Amino acid sequence: MKAWKRIEPTTVHKVGHRIIVSKTFEQPDGTIVPWDVVFPDGQQFVNVVALTPDNHVVVCETFRPGPEMVMQELPGGFVDEHEALEAAVRRELLEETGYVADTLEYLGVSHRDPYMNAAWHYFLGTSCTYQQARDTHEVEEQIDVKLITIDQLLANARNDRMCAVDGVLYAYDKLLKLKEKR
Numbered sequence: 001m002k003a004w005k006r007i008e009p010t011t012v013h014k015v016g017h018r019i020i021v022s023k024t025f026e027q028p029d030g031t032i033v034p035w036d037v038v039f040p041d042g043q044q045f046v047n048v049v050a051l052t053p054d055n056h057v058v059v060c061e062t063f064r065p066g067p068e069m070v071m072q073e074l075p076g077g078f079v080d081e082h083e084a085l086e087a088a089v090r091r092e093l094l095e096e097t098g099y100v101a102d103t104l105e106y107l108g109v110s111h112r113d114p115y116m117n118a119a120w121h122y123f124l125g126t127s128c129t130y131q132q133a134r135d136t137h138e139v140e141e142q143i144d145v146k147l148i149t150i151d152q153l154l155a156n157a158r159n160d161r162m163c164a165v166d167g168v169l170y171a172y173d174k175l176l177k178l179k180e181k182r
Contacts, residue, residue, distance in 0.1 A: 002028045012040065021117055035115070043118040046089040047076030047164070049107075049153075049171040050099055050125040055178050056147040058099050058128055059156075063142065064163055072146065072156055073163045075099075079121075089123045097145045098132050101125030107170040122167040124174055150175050 004025035011022045023035050050058040059072040075096045079088040086104055093099055107122040148156070154175070157165040168175075 004028070004033075007032070010041075038113075038116045039118040041117045043116075044079035044085070044088075045076060045118055045120045046079055046085055046092060046123065047074040047120060047167045048089050048093050048101065048104070048123045048125045049167055049175070050075055050093055050097070050101060050128045051178065052099075052147060053127050053129070055150060057150060057153045058093075058097050059146050059148055059153070059162075060096055061144040061146050071163050072148070072161060074167045076120075076167075085121050086123075089121075089125070093125060093128070094131065096143055098130055099125075099128045099145075100131045102127035102129070105174075107167070107174075110166045110170070112164060112166055120164070120166065122170040124171050150179050 004027050007024045007026055010024075013020045013022070018038055019040050021037050021040065023037065025033050025035065027033060052058065058075060060075055061070060061072050063069070064071050075093045076089065077092045077096070079085060083091075085106070089104060090101065093101060101123075103126050105124045105126075107124055110120045110122070112118070112120050153162075153168060154172075156162045157168040162168070
């Protein structure tokens, strides 16, 4: 399989809270095909599997308009321009949950959806402690912070009670080892 050649111009549209990028590609056989994708080129995100000293997982519970249900997810969000990944994950964890990780371990990167110009970077945060009340002023981020067991996290990931479960997969082996130590 050969990669398709991107043909300019690319157009960018803002629709609500989303950026839609319209790209055109030439396939190896010469066929020209348009594609619309979400997020600007090169958008980066971070998520963290955040564990307290007693190995409870810090999750965010929030309503998601796509599936129209309350779901749990790993703390995380956009990486600001020129922001280091570790700084972004520490900022997002604190902003969304009020927790701070003692240590962070990079787990990997995923292009979660083939129709998004974005990469998600995953971290394992250990010895996370509550430091301050979270900022609740963002209308789009109505979050309830929950502490759940590793078993609950794995069950939620398997049973459609979480958004974006890739971070759980990235941390899976480490989570199993932590469970064995208890």
